[in-house]
Amino acid sequence: PSDKLAEPNKTITFDFKVTDRRGEPVQAELGIALTDLATLSVGAPNSLPIFDFFWSPRGLSIITLTALNRLIDGIVPQGDLGQAEVMMMARGGIGTPPMDELGADGEADADSQRRKGAEAAPAVRTNFVDTPLWLPSLITNADGTARASISLPDNLTTWRLDVRGISAQTFVGDATLEIVSTKPLLVRPATPRFFVVGDEAELAVVVNNNTDSDLETTVSLIAQGVTLRAEPQQVVKIPSNGRVRVTWLAVIGDVEAVDLTFSAVSGQFSDASKPMVGLGDQRLLPVYRYLAPDYNATAGALRQPSSRTEGILVPSAALAPSGSLTVRLSPSLAAVTLDALRALENFPYQCLEQTVSRFLPNVVTYRALQKLGLADEQLRAALEKALREALDKLSREQRSDGGWGWYFNEESSTLVTAYALLGLIEAREADLSLPSAMIDRAVAFLQARLPLFTQQTPEWELNRGAFVLYVLARSGNLNLQALESLFVWREKLALYARGFLAQAYGLAQGVRGFQDRIDALLSDIQSAAIVSATGIHWEERHRDWWNWSSDTRTTAILLQTLIAFTPESALIPNVIRWLMAARHADAWETTQESAWAVMALTNWMALSGELKANYTYTLSLNGSQRFEGVANAETLKRTETLEIAIAALLRERVNRLTFQHGAGEGALYYTATLNVQQPVEAIQPTDRGIRLVRTYYNAEGKPITEARLGDVITVALEITAAQDLYYVVINDPLPAGTEAIDRSLLTSAQIGQRPQLIPSEAPYRFAWGWWLFSDTQLRTERVVLSASYLPRGSYRYVYQIQATSVGVYRVIPPHGNEFYFPEVFGRGAGSLFTIKP
Secondary structure, eight states, X not given: OOOSEEOTTOEEEEEEEOXXXXXXXXXXXXXXXXEEHHHHTTSOOSSXXXXXHHHSOOOOOOOOHHHHHHHHHTOOOOOOOOHHHHHHHHTTOTTOOOOXXXXXHHHHHHHHHHTTSOSOOOOEEOOOOSOSEEEEEEEOOTTSEEEEEEEOOSOOSEEEEEEEEEETTOOEEEEEEEEEEOOSEEEEEXXXXXXXXXXXXXXXXXXXXXSSSOEEEEEEEEEESEEESSOSEEEEEEOTTOEEEEEEEEEEOSSSEEEEEEEEEETTEEEEEOOTTOBTTTTBEEEEOOBOSOOEEEEEEEOSXXXXXXXXXXXXXXXXXXXXXXXEEESSHHHHHHHHHHHHHTOSOOOHHHHHHHHHHHHHHHHHHHHTTOOOHHHHHHHHHHHHHHHHHHHHHOOTTSOBOSSTTSOOBHHHXXXXXXXXXXXXXXXXXXXXXXXXXXXXXXXXXXXXXXXXXXXXXXXXXXXXXXXXXXXXXXXXXXXXXXXTTGGGSOHHHHHHHHHHHHTSTTOTTHHHHHHHXXXXXXXXXXXXXXXXXXXXXXXXXXXXXXXXXXXXXXXXXXXXXXXXXXXXXXXXXXXHHTOBTTBOSSHXXXXXXXXXXXXXXXXXXXXXXXXXXXXXXXXXXXXXXXESTTTTTOOEEEEEEGGGSOTTSEEEEEEEEOSSSOOEEEEEEEEEEOOGGGOOOEEEBEEEEEEEEOTTSOBOSEEETTOEXXXXXXXXXXXXXXXXXXXXXXXXXXXXXXXXSGGGTTSSOOOEEEEEEOOGGGGGGGGOOOEEEEOSSEEEEEEEEEOSEEEEEEEEEEEOSOEEEEEOOOEEEETTEEEEEEEOOOEEEEEEO
């Protein structure tokens, strides 16, 4: 390297020379990675030394074509990238602009005044990258030499350069070296990774003096989103080659994120940094809050010039000390569907169904808007991003039998596989490039598992069969015999399954007699419609636990069925009205409800052309106008959102929220949601089918509510299911000043114990099933447990956390629900947890 000791943003040049064991130059292909050594220390190497990989003894074996096919199918041409482009991609993407540095004239003067005469405002370090250089294929010259350069990011760390090479004669070799990125005076922020509103946290920075002289240093904290209980500037004396820890006590405000900038200045030496653990380009620390789930919401639509007043009743200050009223105004269904797509994109879990639900409605919406001339590059980019992520996950998790499970370590499911296949089919019909083998294997999996439908077939299996047959028909593999077999038992089918069966028959074009089948199914659907004050919807006779069904999902699927066969039906506008009223904020309750609602509304939007708008509208609260907007071609896809604090509303009296649609054509859709926020420690447990109790223990096994910095704390979460649970998700939030101990990491090998799930009380017939949580995740801010099926009984999940930051932290209650039936719900108690020095 040109330097083994360098500061951030300095360009380092690496010269490579490849020789054989006799020292003769060899032309070779090199793979090069420069990685933060701290990152490499977390886990064991994921590959063998290159010599052992190519030249170790191995037995003779036969490998099937499956792995090769999957490898070839997964290759997506990327074009030729130059070396400079590859290096830029490693640092954040081609075309990423350089980070703006502080120190413009006006800002520098202001900073100088704030720092009381400090010599200069240091550039703030925010560009923290784990692997700034990745060159997978660097070809040397004939004399075995090559060169690569990299501008170091803002990490202050030891970097390891790992080089592996292979020649045309399959000679192989590797080498490593290390360089250090540091500064004479440097700051290392020490903060929690997240906060909860109201936390009292210690914000700390360690300032290192790497010079041979003592330094009098001005240490500063610029903080947004918190109230500091100490002066933002402190002057400290740091001994030569020593360090000093500087702290501030802060109270976290009711904000989305906290923005912290730590700096130190001493004469010619300076440094400034955002927290490395922060998120995004600005390294912000997220702030969480607990919103009571029993919020109130109303929604509606004005299709003609008129006004409508909704009443909002706000509880007393004791029941609702804080919160907000959120009003959303959408001038078209396009705005509504795009809002729902964004909500699906940010859904917090990672099961395969959610992955497909991210891109499936995205594809349908993009196709519709493209047909109507309203698609744009931003929507296309969002679609391609969601599709790339989904294809990567689908490719990794497709099992050897061609199917997928709800989570990767579950066995293949016909329901999950059919839903994934439907997403791939929609993407293919949108002319997006897809691996055909992935689709073919999924089709073969479903065809091989179609049951013989008889009187003894369980209703859930009949319902699933209707969905599978519909998806197979969409893939071009219509099974007429199975359709006829299932139609015989249509009286046992759920309403949504009859909708899928009708749509499958509709794909059998040109087959005589099938119109009678479709008419019979449509008659069943229309006669079961329920008329209410908010529109028309459908309700199933009973819940279909195994097939993600809910009344909102059923209504969306049946709306899609009516649009396909009877687009002139008078039911459709009122079904849309009901679906709009069923929204919570900008989406529906579950990913399934949101995905099917978006697809149905998009189909109606494309068919009806309901994208013409030319009117003005207003929103008034208690007689005072709060917003005025214009609906036209430029605003069709934009939802206006207003946040009104509870403090601005009347307590224990009706607040009048009036929507006014001015003269002109077009529809105005609105939702109003009252979110009630309570102090975390005041939240009481709720048991609606799931009971949760969380307890913290010290090393002696005694329950605690406080610990010392560095202590290892055992967390026991008691889970009681009154009845069998289906597709259940349990969340246990962590105190902000702690971190979960992940025993899979090498850095945790010497402390703590592995998480355990213990059946404290379960029926004997299910004694084997206590491991049924198919996915457990130790996240930054919480532990997440997921199970597609959890038998009734009591369970005890035990894991450990370590106290990392001093403060008094508000711990959000543990909470859980059935993923597709959120009304089956449980919540533990909120609490305070104190970490002392």
